[in-house]
Structure formats: C-alpha cells, structure tokens
Amino acid sequence: MQRLFQPIGDLKSVSKKRNALYQKIGIHTPYELLWHLPRTYQDYREPVPVADTIIGMSATIKVKIISKKNPVYTRSGMEIFQAEAVDDADTRINITIFNQKFTFQGLSVGNDYILSGRIKEDPYHDNCRMIQNPKILSDEKNPLEAVYPLTAGLTSPMIRTNIKECLAILDCVNFETIPPQLRDPHRIVSLTKAFHDIHQPETLEQVADARRRLAFEEQLKLELGLHMLKMRSKVKTDYPMQDVSMKPFLDCLPFQLTDAQLQAIAEITQDLSGDMPMNRLLQGDVGSGKTAVAMAACYFCAQNNYQSVLMAPTEILAEQHYQTFCNFLEKFGIEIVLLTGSLTPKQKKLRYAKIADGSAKIIIGTHAVFQKAVTYCNLGLVITDEQHRFGVAQRDRLAKKGGAPHKLVMSATPIPRTLALVIYGDLEISILDTMPSGRRPIQTYAITGKMRDRAMIFVKNELVQGRQAYIVCPAIEDSDADLKAVTAYAELCEKKFLKDWNIAVLHGQMTAQEKDDVMGKFRNHEIDVLICTTVVEVGVDVPNATMMLIEDAERFGLSQLHQLRGRVGRSDYQSYCILVTEHVTDESRERLRLLCSTTDGFEIAEADLKLRKAGDFFGSRQHGLPPMRLAELIDDTMLNEIQEIRETLTEQDVFLENPENQALFCSVKELFREDL
Numbered sequence: 001m002q003r004l005f006q007p008i009g010d011l012k013s014v015s016k017k018r019n020a021l022y023q024k025i026g027i028h029t030p031y032e033l034l035w036h037l038p039r040t041y042q043d044y045r046e047p048v049p050v051a052d053t054i055i056g057m058s059a060t061i062k063v064k065i066i067s068k069k070n071p072v073y074t075r076s077g078m079e080i081f082q083a084e085a086v087d088d089a090d091t092r093i094n095i096t097i098f099n100q101k102f103t104f105q106g107l108s109v110g111n112d113y114i115l116s117g118r119i120k121e122d123p124y125h126d127n128c129r130m131i132q133n134p135k136i137l138s139d140e141k142n143p144l145e146a147v148y149p150l151t152a153g154l155t156s157p158m159i160r161t162n163i164k165e166c167l168a169i170l171d172c173v174n175f176e177t178i179p180p181q182l183r184d185p186h187r188i189v190s191l192t193k194a195f196h197d198i199h200q201p202e203t204l205e206q207v208a209d210a211r212r213r214l215a216f217e218e219q220l221k222l223e224l225g226l227h228m229l230k231m232r233s234k235v236k237t238d239y240p241m242q243d244v245s246m247k248p249f250l251d252c253l254p255f256q257l258t259d260a261q262l263q264a265i266a267e268i269t270q271d272l273s274g275d276m277p278m279n280r281l282l283q284g285d286v287g288s289g290k291t292a293v294a295m296a297a298c299y300f301c302a303q304n305n306y307q308s309v310l311m312a313p314t315e316i317l318a319e320q321h322y323q324t325f326c327n328f329l330e331k332f333g334i335e336i337v338l339l340t341g342s343l344t345p346k347q348k349k350l351r352y353a354k355i356a357d358g359s360a361k362i363i364i365g366t367h368a369v370f371q372k373a374v375t376y377c378n379l380g381l382v383i384t385d386e387q388h389r390f391g392v393a394q395r396d397r398l399a400k401k402g403g404a405p406h407k408l409v410m411s412a413t414p415i416p417r418t419l420a421l422v423i424y425g426d427l428e429i430s431i432l433d434t435m436p437s438g439r440r441p442i443q444t445y446a447i448t449g450k451m452r453d454r455a456m457i458f459v460k461n462e463l464v465q466g467r468q469a470y471i472v473c474p475a476i477e478d479s480d481a482d483l484k485a486v487t488a489y490a491e492l493c494e495k496k497f498l499k500d501w502n503i504a505v506l507h508g509q510m511t512a513q514e515k516d517d518v519m520g521k522f523r524n525h526e527i528d529v530l531i532c533t534t535v536v537e538v539g540v541d542v543p544n545a546t547m548m549l550i551e552d553a554e555r556f557g558l559s560q561l562h563q564l565r566g567r568v569g570r571s572d573y574q575s576y577c578i579l580v581t582e583h584v585t586d587e588s589r590e591r592l593r594l595l596c597s598t599t600d601g602f603e604i605a606e607a608d609l610k611l612r613k614a615g616d617f618f619g620s621r622q623h624g625l626p627p628m629r630l631a632e633l634i635d636d637t638m639l640n641e642i643q644e645i646r647e648t649l650t651e652q653d654v655f656l657e658n659p660e661n662q663a664l665f666c667s668v669k670e671l672f673r674e675d676l
C-alpha cells in the first residue's frame with residue numbers, strides 16, 4: 001500500500017522535470033495523481049463520414065490510405081508529408097503531416113485508420129478536405145480519452161501515461177477504503193474500479209458511477225477527518241483558568257460593547273474556565289468588532305497568568321493589532337510583544353527571551369509566532385485572525401506548540417449556516433451579528449469610466465472635509481504588472497485628479513517595512529489618499545477613511561469586494577464606495593447591483609456562492625480546507641448514507657487505528673495533510 005503514497009518522482013514514467021511540475025500543482029504521490037480528475041473526455045467512438053466534417057473543427061474519421069507522396073521541404077526547412085485517403089463512402093481527404101516522419105511512416109497504403117485532427121480546406125485541390133497532423137488511433141484504444149485540466153507544461157498525454165502506471169500500482173495493492181459490506185447497500189463501486197473508470201472509461205455511464213463513488217469517498221473522508229479533529233480535542237485542558245472579572249477591561253474601552261460582543265466574550269470566558277480546551281470560531285462581518293473580543297480573551301488569560309498569541313495574516317495587520325492592544329492593555333501592566341518577519345536578529349533575540357521567560361504575556365505577529373526558535377513559557381490561548389482566509393493547517397501547527405492550548409479563530413467570511421457546519425465542523429461558533437451602533441451603511445455606487453472625473457470630485461469633497469480615501473487598483477499581487485498599474489495610476493492622480501493632496505502607494509512588491517511605514521502614515525493622516533492593490537483587503541482599520549474607489553471592480557469576486565469595502569464605514573461618518581467598471585456583462589452588472597443594494601455580508605456570500613457554485617468554493621485552497629473536487633454531486637440522500645457509514649465506522653474505531661481501516665486512515669490523512 002505504501003507504494004501509492006511514495007513520492008511521485010519515484011514512478012518510472014515520471015522524469016525529474018515532470019516531477020517538478022507535479023509538485024507545483026500540489027501532486028506529491030501516485031494516490032494524489034489518481035485524484036487528479038479529467039476535465040472532460042474526448043469521444044473517439046464514432047468516426048464521422050468525411051463529408052460530414054466541419055471545416056475548421058476537429059473530427060474523428062475512419063479512412064483507407066490510397067497513396068503516399070514523397071516529402072517536400074519548405075524554405076524554412078520544414079518537412080511536409082502528404083497522403084491521400086478515402087472513407088467508406090469513397091469521399092477523398094488528404095492527410096498533411098508536418099515534420100513527424102515516424103507518424104507518417106506508420107501509415108501504410110491499403111490499411112484502414114481512425115484519425116483525429118483538425119479539418120481544413122485543401123489549398124491545392126478544389127472541393128477536397130485535408131486533415132492536418134492527425135492523431136492516429138488504433139482500434140483497441142480506449143474509445144473515450146481523458147482530458148485533464150490544462151497546466152503549464154503538463155499535457156493530457158503525459159498525465160495519461162503517468163496515470164497508467166498509478167493504476168497498475170493500484171491494481172497490485174488492491175486499495176479499498178470502504179469495505180464491501182458497507183458499500184453494497186448503497187450501490188457504490190469499488191475504489192479501484194472507480195479510478196480505472198474515471199481515467200480510462202469505456203462508456204459515459206462508467207464515468208458517472210465512478211464520479212459518484214469518488215464524491216462519496218471525498219465527503220466521507222471530510223466527515224471522518226472533522227470527526228477525528230473533534231474527538232481528538234476532547235482531552236482535558238492543560239491550562240485551567242479561574243473566572244476573573246472583566247469589568248476593569250470593559251470600563252477602559254472608549255465605547256459600549258454591542259450585545260453580540262458581550263455574548264461572545266461570555267462564551268469565550270466560559271470555555272476558558274472550563275475543563276476542555278476551547279475550540280471556537282468567532283465569525284463576524286467586517287467592522288463588527290472582533291478585535292475587541294480577542295482583546296478581552298487575551299486579558300482574561302493574562303489575568304490568569306497565561307500567555308496568549310494573536311496571529312494575523314499580514315505584517316500590516318499584526319502591527320495594527322499590536323498598536324490597538326498596547327493602547328488598551330498596557331495600562332494593566334500586561335506586556336505585549338510584536339513578532340514579525342522583518343525584525344533584526346537582535347530585536348528577535350530580545351523578544352524571544354521575553355516570550356521564553358514568560359514576561360511577555362501577549363504575543364502578536366504573523367506566522368513568525370510559530371517558528372521553531374520561539375519557545376513559549378505557558379501558552380494558554382491561540383487566536384488566529386484570518387479575516388476571510390481559513391487555514392486549518394496553520395492554526396494547528398501553532399496549537400502543537402504547547403500541550404493543548406485553547407483556540408479561537410476569527411473569520412470575516414460570512415458563510416451560510418449549512419456550509420459552516422461542514423467547513424467548521426470541529427468548532428463551536430460565536431457570531432457577531434450586530435454592528436456597533438452609530439454606524440451608517442456604506443453608500444455604494446457602480447459607475448463606468450466615463451464618470452471617473454465626477455467621481456474624483458466626490459473623492460476630493462471628502463478630503464476637503466478632513467476625511468481620507470482608498471483607491472484600489474486591480475492587479476496581480478506580487479508581480480511587476482502590479483507595480484506598474486499602481487504607480488501609473490498614482491502618477492495620473494498626482495498630475496490630474498488629486499493635485500494638492502498627499503498620495504502614497506501600497507502594493508505587494510514593497511517590503512514589509514515599507515508597507516508598515518505607509519500604513520502608519522496613513523493612520524496618522526500624513527497621507528490623504530492611499531492608492532493600493534488588494535493588500536489593504538485584510539482587516540486594516542483607519543476609521544477616518546470614508547471613501548473607497550475601486551477600479552475594474554468587475555474583476556473581483558463579490559465577497560472580496562465586500563471585504564475591501566469594509567475598510568471604510570468604520571466610524572460614525574457617512575462612508576462611500578464607488579465601483580468603477582469598463583466592461584460590463586449582464587452578470588457582472590447584476591453582481592455589482594447586489595453590492596450597491598446591500599451591506600449584509602451573509603446575503604452577499606450566499607449570492608457569491610450561488611454564482612460560483614459550491615465546488616469552486618470548496619475547491620479553492622484559500623479556505624485551507626481539503627479540496628472538494630466533486631462537491632456538486634453530493635445531495636441530501638447521499639449525505640445521509642455517508643453519515644450512516646461514518647457512524648458505523650467510528651463506533652468501533654474513532655481514530656481509524658484498526659488494521660482494516662488503514663487504507664481509509666491513509667486517505668483521510670492525505671486529504672487533511674498535516675492537520676491530523
């Protein structure tokens with residue numbers, strides 16, 4: 001069985017170069033390659049009469065070769081081979097092959113061949129067709145040929161060759177995750193058959209059955225994995241805490257917490273003073289005030305003399321949280337340190353020492369907080385602020401630092417309840433469903449580029465009143481194009497639109513230090529307008545900014561636009577968001593209209609999900625969730641069946657440790673990677 005999980009590079013048919021390509025698309029083992037499912041199938045079953053082929057399109061034909069010509073050479077040195085052929089109806093077609101001598105040699109006069117390729121008009125013979133560089137298919141070949149998702153450098157024929165080797169291994173090891181007695185009542189095929197049929201099918205019915213089996217498999221693995229995570233965390237906490245009064249903390253806040261915030265804090269402190277490690281998700285739309293809740297949790301820990309960690313997705317955000325925490329918590333004598341990647345070795349050493357001896361009570365940073373060199377004295381709580389990302393992996397790696405610390409995940413992804421149950425199956429959930437009072441809904445407008453001049457007047461109007469603005473340019477993060485788009489736009493603003501105002505740029509190509517500097521200046525209002533890419537997307541909080549203009553808005557996803565827009569509307573000033581689009585389709589118009597009509601993140605997420613389909617939602621590794629390739633096939637009946645199987649399996653063997661469940665365990669592990 002190990003052979004299925006060996007490095008993919010060990011396969012005979014996988015060269016070093018190809019190995020690198022597979023690594024790039026996240027395929028490391030033969031088993032993972034088997035899960036690389038075809039996008040579609042080329043159907044070679046029924047050759048069409050030559051007369052029925054369409055010029056300019058690909059076709060499969062069955063013809064007899066009647067003559068072969070001598071090769072001719074073009075001036076550029078290309079070798080052209082030609083042959084004449086006829087089909088059953090005696091319709092003639094010419095075959096042209098460039099350079100591929102051996103392909104041509106493979107054709108013998110008098111023999112029949114099935115050819116597949118693009119049909120053209122023969123430039124030298126009137127009313128005659130020509131097939132160019134055809135693929136020659138022998139008769140015993142699979143009639144349906146798998147076509148894989150396009151990836152730079154990896155073609156479908158290459159993948160098919162490698163899959164063939166994987167299937168041979170699969171046959172040898174006889175790998176099965178669901179025993180027949182559990183499978184049979186639900187009429188699902190064996191895993192071996194499913195993989196064969198999805199990669200090398202004879203009929204489309206086989207493909208359908210295989211897809212059903214694999215969808216079943218995926219959902220079962222997901223449920224088993226989440227169940228294991230949940231069960232595993234049911235151990236006594238190593239960090240028992242006393243209930244302490246939150247009053248001093250609440251009294252020092254400059255605002256009244258919302259009921260939702262108070263409720264969340266109550267749930268968290270109750271978890272923290274309980275017997276089990278907390279495993280909680282704090283979900284709240286952008287601007288709902290998650291930071292204050294996190295701060296309360298850290299305060300509670302510090303009063304219990306435990307350390308807590310707050311991990312942010314970016315340096316900018318870590319820095320900002322650090323500032324906020326210092327403002328509110330330092331007066332209680334709680335020492336807070338910031339850990340980011342851009343510290344000097346000397347700074348690092350000093351801070352590591354404070355963390356190790358326990359004098360630092362709250363540690364805020366990026367992923368730098370879980371580097372090997374960091375040793376905690378008594379880490380009791382781990383908070384990850386992931387905004388709209390969801391990284392099971394990172395969350396867990398950090399958790400492994402101590403015994404079993406309490407965990408709180410903060411997310412601004414408003415996920416519909418049903419989906420949340422699946423995605424966050426191992427977590428308890430607290431929801432911030434009300435906004436701090438005094439907030440006015442952001443007014444959002446969609447305009448075309450023609451109205452940009454007028455929009456800029458609108459922007460200036462806000463600046464005149466002492467407010468600040470963001471302008472977001474769409475660009476691929478971390479690329480040169482990114483830099484150009486943003487700097488070019490900034491120049492235009494400097495010269496034309498916003499002459500007398502302080503402008504600065506912020507993009508992914510800047511160093512963390514540079515980004516911090518700019519953000520700091522923006523926060524202190526030394527900068528009026530920040531021209532940026534989506535690097536501002538994550539949680540930045542500058543309440544004085546009330547205007548956001550987003551260029552090429554149709555290029556962003558709905559939820560992403562909602563996140564971006566959440567950078568404004570963080571005070572009791574009226575805020576605005578202007579969406580500029582140039583190329584509007586009906587679909588994008590509808591999407592933007594929705595955004596203009598509501599500021600409810602849940603409504604937007606639900607619409608986004610519908611537009612993108614659940615498959616995509618699961619599929620993007622952005623959520624840190626195992627990819628679900630066939631999620632769209634899963635219906636309620638199937639969910640029930642899977643539930644039943646899951647229960648039967650785990651009744652006996654929660655962590656799938658018995659030998660007969662070894663295959664299942666391996667594949668659950670493959671799905672969850674380092675999380676299990």
Ligand code: ADP
Binds near residue numbers: 437541
């Ligand atoms: P998010 O949930 O998006 O992380 P933040 O925690 O950054 O939101 O809070 C957004 C802004 O609202 C911050 O400026 C914060 O100080 C402020 N805020 C948080 N809670 C309240 C409240 N109860 N009343 C008024 N303002 C609040």
Ligand code: MG
Binds near residue numbers: 290291385539
């Ligand atoms: Mg936040």
